[in-house]
Amino acid sequence: MKPIFLVLPLVALVACATPREACIRDAQRQVTLLNQQIATTQGNIDRGYALAEVQDIRTITTTCTGTNEDGSTFTFPCQETRTITRQEPVAINVAEERAKLADLIERRDAAAEATNARIQQCIAMHPE
Structure with missing residues (x-):
């Protein structure tokens, strides 16, 4: 985003x-x-050397929250996909x-x- x-x-x-x-x-x-x-x-x-932008896609384990039917909240482990841009040297x-x-x-x-x-x-x- x-x-x-x-x-x-x-x-x-x-x-x-x-x-x-x-x-x-x-x-x-x-x-x-x-x-x-x-x-x-x-x-x-x-x-x-030059610098080239490289995008890495990573799956990260994190903690998510949810809501029960009674309105109470709970946490659970979940995976999130992130795109990370970095610069890499190029000859x-x-x-x-x-x-x-x-x-x-x-x-x-x-x-x-x-x-x-x-x-x-x-x-x-x-x-x-």
Whole structure:
């Protein structure tokens, strides 16, 4: 189960953005994604390995409660299935990661120029 209470304030903040702010955020989306990929790739190079998310399904014995017909409660052992996500090291080719990093930086620099032009359009379309 995902914590919905964390998502709702974010949705409320996005809904409160002015048209200008929304336009600028949309214009910056590609550069933001490329920056995240650059950070991940740089981390892989620094560590010498990548981290992959692995999900394990485990059955855990726990204590459950029930209610009798007369309204009294009782406890009994029961099993619960849980999915646990963990990170596992994965071997990488550091030379390929460096080439990937150089490509991502080049793409980000090109995207940044286009983003600046789109931001200027946003400012012109939505003056405050």
